[in-house]
Structure formats: structure tokens, C-alpha cells
Amino acid sequence: MSDHPSTYTPATGIEKWLDARLPIVRLAYDSFIDYPTPKNLNYWWTFGGILSLCLGVQIITGIILAMHYTANADLAFDSVERIMRDVNYGWLIRYVHANGASMFFFAVYIHMFRGLYYGSYKAPREVLWLLGCIIYFLMIATAFMGYVLPWGQMSYYGAVVITNLIGAIPIVGPSILTWLQGGFAVDNPTLNRFFSLHYLLPFVIAGVVVLHVWALHVTGQNNPTGVEIKSKEDTLPFTPYATVKDGLAMIFFLIVFSIFVFYAPDAMGHADNYVKANPLQTPSHIVPEWYMLPFYAILRAVPDKLIGVLLMFAAIAVIFALPWLDTSKVKSMRYRPVMRWFFVLFVLTCIGLGWCGGQLPTDMVFSLTNDKHGNPIGLSVVLLSQILAFYYFAFFLLIMPWIGLKEDPLPVPASISEAVLASHNKKKG
């Protein structure tokens, strides 16, 4: 916290010398050793550290892959196959990088749902939340461009569909599309610029992460009660308490990560991406990676090109607006008995949209009977997507503002320390 005075005392001569010139050790000490953390943080709070680990893994494996990869439409696919077969440990590095992207998104979704449940976006943490949203948006862009690089069928048609979203803009859309693709179709110029940007963006993300952590250390961390830190009784130093807790969570996270890398490396990929890109033949079922499926389902829920594209972008934009949509005075949903259920429904909606995004557009969830043309009548994937997409937006735009005003929250503890003692006594008695 900004009002927390520095307790760093340089021990050695060289530390004193450096501290008078660039107090970088002091900054690290105050930020990651003596930094006061709320003492009631649970394991949902360990995903911030896990996400830094993910970013580090992606950057290191990515730099190595770039040493062996060739960004050319004729050579890219073969160079990736060469990494898989011939480059020493190439298979390992690439599987870590490819599955690392999925693990990164898995962690970021938990991190975001945690922020949503405990009201971590509410005053005074709006800027912290906005920076997080920017990181998430950059992650989507980076992951998408990275997925194009192997130049398989899914890569190619993923790039075609996503760049064509821009073409939906009236009047200027087609010119912007040609400008983005660098030609009249996705081709070598598109691949080259995507490689350049895919290399750049992770470092931009790292920069925004620094701002995100800075903003976090200005306001201090939120905690499961949503009550701000009031005295020293409420906190514990970051090291060893948070470092060890984060470390343990990272170990379990890395175990799951390793299971995917070593035992199911292609479980989250698509077989079609092991077929070289062919501009003349679209695979019969194209889907994006799992972490983008909910947005893909929203895109397909609308039978109009422009509105579908706008809604898909709105689904991301509305997350940015969250701090100003929630009218509740209570942060944590632990003390919001009504909102909590809408939150559970929201999580299920996101999972449901993800499922819809993975189905064929003509699929049925279930069919009761057939009409006279033999077409099934029942719940189609499109209809289910429409219902879920409606709830997705209603949650932010209607439920958030309305329930916040109407709900009767449970009594909020006076301080973090009081809440911790109360739960301790309850367990004992």
C-alpha cells in the first residue's frame, strides 16, 4: 500500500551504494517481501502469481520456438513439423507453448471470476480492473495470432473468419480488411505481420502487468470479505505467507499443466490443424480454440453479420464497464445472498455458451419431433445460444444495476481480523 512506509534497511555496503542510486532492491523488498497482504486470502487469490508464471513460460518457450520457426506461407507448416520431429526437444517446447496458452486462459478465467465474485472491481480498484481487462484483450489478440502461425487448416480459416469480422463494418470495412490482410485474401503478408505482432504483444502484456501490479499495490488487495484493511491486525507480510501459498498453488497448477503436455498434448487442439492450409477447401467443421468459444457462440447466435460482430465485441466491452454497472454497496458476494445465485447462473451461462460455440451451426440440443420437410423441431444450438447470450448481457446490464439497489445484504464484518476470529471460533465451538 502506498501509505505503508518502507522498512528496507540496506545491510551491506554494495546495497547501500545501490540504494542511493537506484532503489530497486528497496522496491522489490517493499513489493514482494514486506508488503502487507490481507490475512484471510484464500486459494482463489493465488491465480495472480500463477498468471505471471504462465506469461513467463509463454515468453521463454516462444522465444525458443521463434529460433526454429519460419514465417513464410510456403515454409511455416513444414518448419513447425520439423520442430516437432527433428529439433532437439522441439516437441516439448512446442507442446508447452501450445498447452501453455490454454493453461494461461484457464487461469485468467478463474482470476476474472474471482474478481467478479468478491467485487474486486469496485472502488477504489476500477483502474486495476480496467488494466486487467486490457491484459485479457491483448491475450486474446496474441493467442489468436499465435494460433495462425503453424499455417494449418484451422490456423488459416481462423485467420480468415476473424479478419473478416472487420469487413462487417459498413463502407470502410472492406478497405480496412484489405489493409489488415495485406492482400485480397489471407496469405503470406498476413502471416508475416501476425508473426511480428505475436512476438511483440507478450512484451506489451508484460508492460501492462507492471501497471496492473502497481495499481494493485496502490489500493492494496481485496479479500474474501470485501472489507478494506483497517489495521495491522488485518494483515500478514507477503513473504513468507503469500509467497508460500502462491508457490504451493503453482505446484498443483504445474502438475495439471504437465499432465496435458505429457499425456494429452493435443487434447485441446484440432486434428485439422495438422493439415497444411488450403485456401480452396474449408474444413467441414471449423471452431476456434476452447477459450474463445463463448464469444464465437454469441457471434453465431445472430443471423445478421454486422449485429453478430458488434455483439461479440460488446461481450468483451461490457466487462470493461463492470465497475460502473454494479450499484451494490457491498463488495463480496459472500454477503450478497441474491446476487450470488445470479453469479452461479452466469458462470454456467459462460460454460453453456462455450459448449454451443463448439457445435455445428445446424446441430440440435434435442429434438422432439420432425416437421413435414423432415427438419427437426426442438431446441437448436442457435436458439440455446440466443437464450444464453441474452442472459450474458442481462447479467451485466440489468441484473447488476438492479439487484444492487434491491438486495438486502447480510451483515458485513467490522474488520478482516474480526471475520477471521469469528470463523476460527465457530470451527472450535
Next chain:
Amino acid sequence: MSEPENGGGQDPNRRDFIYIAAGAGAAGAAAMVAVPLIGQMNPAADTLALASIEYDLSKVEEGMQAVVKWRGKPLFVRYRTKKEIADAKAVDVKSLRDPQTDAERVKAGHEQYLVLIGVCTHLGCVPNFGTGEYGGWFCPCHGSEYDTSGRIRQGPAPKNLEVPEYSFLSDTKIKVG
């Protein structure tokens, strides 16, 4: 050096002029730098120079479709059956999303040949022939369906499959582009 009491130069208007001129100069310079930085992403001269192609229609038989690459995109050349032509003509044009008669989409006297850019007008996938309800193309990405004239009938695509600029050089040869 001490500043004069009137807060700067001898003549405030001259000082303002320098500020505005410097600001305008910087803005102009920024715009001039932006032009090449943005423009480099547009199609390069060699990409633009993709020549038009000629295609020999005798290679396509009735009921068959050839797929040719043109400007990086697939070009469908379809020799339509009599039933397909009749189906395309029987459609009530007013009921279409992007109203066009079948005659507007083929060359007079060569209506058996349908030449289309094989790119779905929704988000750019390549539609497949023979699936879907309208006897024409079906896009596997988001379920747009086109009829035997390549006109949009159902699904999210806003427009008919595009007919490129082409002409008949002889009865069996076309030039596209």
C-alpha cells in the same frame, strides 16, 4: 536572465503565433510519418499485379464444378444441369435477401456456366456444393446456404456469392479479371 513583467515576449500575439505554428508543424510532421507507417500494410505492388486468368470451360462437364485459384481466392466454375437452371429461375426474386435474377448472374447465351468467387459473404469461408436445403452451396463455418444461382437464402451471410468480372473469349474460354 529575468523575464519581463508581461509574462514573456515583447508582443504576446507573436508568442501565440509561434506556439500555434510549432504545434501545426508537429501535427503535420506526425501525419507525414503516419502515411508510410500505415500505408506499408496495404497490398504490395506484386500482390496487386496478380494477372487476370483465362480458363478453358471444356474441362468442365455438365453437373461438375471446377475450383480455380484467382487472386488468392477460390473461383467456382460450375456447369449447371437443366434442373439447377430451372430451380434458379423459379425463385421469386422479391423474396430474396439480396434480390437478383438468375439472368443477372450469368452471361446471356451461356447460362449453363455459373462463375462465382467461392468465398462466403459472411466471414470468408469456402462453401461446399451439394449440401444444404437449396440445392446450392452450404458454408460449414456458420451455416449460410446458397441456391443454384449462388444467391443467399438462409443463414448469416448478407449477400449473394460474388460474380467476378469476366468475359467469354470464345464459346469455351473465359477471361476472369
